[in-house]
Amino acid sequence: SQTIHQWPATLVQPVGSPLSLECTVEGTSNPNLYWYRQAAGRGLQLLFYSVGIGQISSEVPQNLSASRPQDRQFILSSKKLLLSDSGFYLCAWSWLGTNEKLFFGSGTQLSVL
Amino acid sequence: DQQVKQNSPSLSVQEGRISILNCDYTNSMFDYFLWYKKYPAEGPTFLISISSIKDKNEDGRFTVFLNKSAKHLSLHIVPSQPGDSAVYFCAASARGSNYKLTFGKGTLLTVNP
Numbered sequence: 001s002q003t004i005h006q007w008p009a010t011l012v013q014p015v016g017s018p019l020s021l022e023c024t025v026e027g028t029s030n031p032n033l034y035w036y037r038q039a040a041g042r043g044l045q046l047l048f049y050s051v052g053i054g055q056i057s058s059e060v061p062q063n064l065s066a067s068r069p070q071d072r073q074f075i076l077s078s079k080k081l082l083l084s085d086s087g088f089y090l091c092a093w094s095w096l097g098t099n100e101k102l103f104f105g106s107g108t109q110l111s112v113l
Numbered sequence: 114d115q116q117v118k119q120n121s122p123s124l125s126v127q128e129g130r131i132s133i134l135n136c137d138y139t140n141s142m143f144d145y146f147l148w149y150k151k152y153p154a155e156g157p158t159f160l161i162s163i164s165s166i167k168d169k170n171e172d173g174r175f176t177v178f179l180n181k182s183a184k185h186l187s188l189h190i191v192p193s194q195p196g197d198s199a200v201y202f203c204a205a206s207a208r209g210s211n212y213k214l215t216f217g218k219g220t221l222l223t224v225n226p
Binding site: 006009036041042043044046059088090092101102103104105106107109 | 117119147149155156157158159204213214215217218219
């Protein structure tokens with residue numbers, strides 16, 4: 001069976017500090033990978049998606065970047081966090097070639113102070 | 114521009130009664146719709162979906178109805194149980210959307226014992 005791991009579960013970081021969130025998927029090959037964010041009082045916003053190693057598409061201009069160094073690894077990064085980067089970050093995967101069902105990780109609650 | 118709208122931020126129902134969660138969309142290219150359920154501090158989990166070629170899909174206590182002419186879908190939960198208390202997200206995708214789901218802001222359902 002497929003599983004998705006995302007860590008850490010919670011993170012408190014000062015403004016201006018760097019960020020690295022990691023996500024890995026097990027039990028499948030060539031998945032589509034996604035980073036979403038849920039800000040307070042808002043829905044799920046797609047930040048990045050990837051259909052293959054090294055292939056990253058950005059949905060919104062922001063202070064964040066994503067990388068996919070391996071087939072089943074997806075990393076969300078920032079060089080300098082802003083207060084507005086606070087939120088609940090979710091990694092997700094879907095079968096290659098379809099977006100019809102996403103499987104989400106357990107999320108990371110990021111607080112930038 | 115909110116392409117998927119859940120206009121009710123919250124809904125409260127009694128245990129055993131029907132819960133009806135509503136969702137409206139504006140993009141006529143959407144052809145696949147999903148509902149996700151999310152508990153606090155967890156990732157969303159897939160609940161039920163419907164293709165635009167259907168107007169109803171049922172899975173146990175959960176039924177999704179699609180009205181394409183009105184660009185409206187709804188999720189019915191019968192009977193409602195306290196364990197159904199969660200945030201419910203409506204999501205939609207379009208052919209050629211490059212593997213992206215568009216989510217609504219969610220509706221918090223509270224089922225009172």
